[in-house]
Amino acid sequence: MTQPLSRSTFPDLPSYPERMIQFGEGNFMRAFVDWQLQQMNNKGLFQGSAVLVQPLGQGLGEMLAEQDYLYTVLLNGILNGETVSDREIMTSVSRLVNPYTDYDTFLALAENDELEFITSNTTEAGIAYHPGDKLDDAPQKSFPGKLTALLYKRFQLGKKGFIIIPCELIDRNGEKLREIVLQYAAEWQLGDEFTAWLERENTFCCSLVDRIVPGYPRDKAEALAEELGYRDNLMVTAEPFLFWVIEGPAWLADKLPLSQAGLNVVVTEDMTPYRERKVHLLNGPHTAMVSLGLLAGLETVEDVMNDGVFSAFVKELIDEELIPMLDLPREELQFFAEAVQERFKNPFIRHELTSIYLNSISKFKTRLLPVLLRYRRERGELPKLMTLSFAALLLGYRGDKLQRQDSPEVLAVFDEAWKNPQSFIQVILQNAGLWGEDLSSVPGLAEELEAGLRKLDELGSRSALQQSLEGGIACKD
Template identity: 65%
Template sequence: MAQQLSRSLFPELPAYPERMIQFGAGNFMRAFVDWQLQQMNRQGLFQGSAVVVQPTPGGQADAINRQDGLYTVLQNGIFQGQTVNSREIVSCVTRVINPYQQFDDFLALAEDDSLEFITSNTTEAGIAYDARDEAGDRPPLSFPGKLTALLFRRFALGKKGFVIIPCELVDRNGEQLKQLVQRYAREWQLGEAFMAWLDAENTFCCSLVDRIVPGYPRGEAESLERELGYKDDLMVASEPYLLWVIEGPSWLPERLPLDRAGLNVLFTGDMTPYRERKVHLLNGPHTAMVPLGLLAGLETVEDVMKDDGFSGFVRDLMEKEIAPMLDLPQADVLAYAKDIRERFSNPFIRHELASISLNSISKFNARLLPILRKYAGAKGELPPLLTLSFAALLLSYRGDRVPRKDVPGAIAAFDEAWSRPDTFAETILGNESLWGENLSLIPGLVPAVEERIRQLEQSGSRAALQQLV
């Protein structure tokens, strides 16, 4: 049996000082941010590592620490006309701190002057206010609450601030995160001097990330173990393509030279056009296909793209309902949409629909609800494909057909609404805490959702799609 991956197996791997604090140890961050740090280190441009903070009580801290922070990134796919099939051990993660068990170690990060960057990916639901958070909590429950506690300790020590680059797919993520930190600072009465230090000494950047990361390759784990010669419980598969758009000051590329490492990283003064294109045309179809695919028994994005009916749904949704709602040159948008469908069809990547379904409600809010609202306003009617997908999402959250992976509050709201099936659509669409507004006020949405749910229950998602595509 192969030995577990650790530094004892590869003592020659370099070790660098910690320069980045990273909230989140999930597959995406390890195959995106940490992999890019690795590329800079290989070229002598950064020479730094990331110390990871586990943002929730349940996480992979023990597994990552057991492997000394090492894991393998598997890149598979077609990139610039060439087949890519690479394996690389990433060695720029030093450790994972679980603040629920190691709160003092977490706060001690504020003492290290070499730490200058903070990144995060706590899902779309992570950049949010939690009224239960209090100043003396060890730790606060929310990610912004934890960040506030860390920043306040940094301030109290009289040290410089951080460059903070969140990667959550939330519009203006850096600005929203800063506003939440400021809110906690006010409510916790941390003082005007701290508020001034937040502004003067810290740089909150908005950013946009793009890389398809399916995660752990379950079906290939045994064969990969034989190929690699070691056991890696944390290996993560990703496509070769990546894009990171960072909106920040002009001096940032010099301090974080991602672009000089040959990475597809764009430093810009305005990331809005990149965000709208990517969030709605890549992430949107991902979210839209999940409930329909799961209800039909499909398992992966590749399954969706190999199925004529479902791939037609993805194509028509992108070209007929999403693209026309984007204020960008349509020729460019449609070319981008075609490239996205080719990435979705990558035969080397097993991207499970169940993994994409995590926190689908907040994802729908960010990725598809603006399109639905804009389409209804512009055309005076509901987008048929998007409405069907929305109905499938609501049906899937009944919990009796596919597993629900969401925050407890969202699941509780659906349980309450589904306890009265006759009024379910009006109740759930009127829940402003879920959607940020009363969706039942959108003309025709309640009866349309009710009709689509009936159709999905009676004939299934495949038959429902055949009527529309």
């Protein structure tokens, strides 16, 4: 029987001083930020580790402690035409602090002068204001509330501020986090001097992250234990491709020498073009394929790309509906799109459609809806594939064909609207809380969605999609 991964199993593994506070201990951050710290450490460029802060009451703290905060990242896939299969034990995490059980230790992080970076991934809903949070809570419910309390403690100690780089998948994440911290500072009456210190001593950066991280390889765990020679309950699989765009001052590239370590990281004054390219050409096709694919019985992104009808859908969606609506050179977009489709076909990564399906309404709103509306404005018609994907999304949220994964509030809205199928489309499109605006006035949208719902119900996802692919141009008025 293989031994569990621990420092007693591997006594010669290095340890590093804590230089980063990381809110979030999930698969993505451990295979993205912490993996990059490891690469810098391997080249002697950073010589630091991350102390993790558990953002929710339940987390991986005990499991990480059992393995002495060691875990394995498994990179599997094709990068630049070469097959990559890499296994590496991460030594870039020092410990985990749970503010729900040890709030004093959390606040004590403010005392460490060597800590200079803060990163986070607390889910897409993590950067949000919670009106009940107070300074004397132990802890505050929200991530920005906890961060404000930590920063205030740092200020009280008369120490320097932090470089703060959130990784949550929301637009302008650093700006939004800063706004909420300043809101708490004012609400908690922490004083003008603290506000001035926040602005002067801390650098809030917006960032864009890109790496597919399916997570724990459950179906291969036993075989991997034999291959590795140890048992790792926290190993995480990821594709070899990585891209991180950080919008911040030029000096940050030297302070955090990621690119010097050979990592695909860009520090820029304006991340907007990179964000639009990634959100609409990688995340967009993911969201477009997921409901249609699940309704057709497909399980993974690779299944989609190996299916003739669905792979044709992805290619036509990208080439004819997404790329023409983006304000970057077409050649550059086409090159990026081809790389994306290569990543989608990765035979070494099992990227479950059900994991992409989580919170699909907010994802559609961010990733596809802006493109759909621009297409309608500029071309006077609706993009046929995106519109059918929208219909499949709404059908999935009826709840009788797919297992919905969304907030109780969103599901309650759909349950109420579906009580009257005849008025469902009109009611749901009018809900600005879901879409950010009233969509019922978009010409032709309600009619095309109703037609799409009927087609999907009568023909099934595959036949409906095939009919749309063969039907030529987009849905006219």
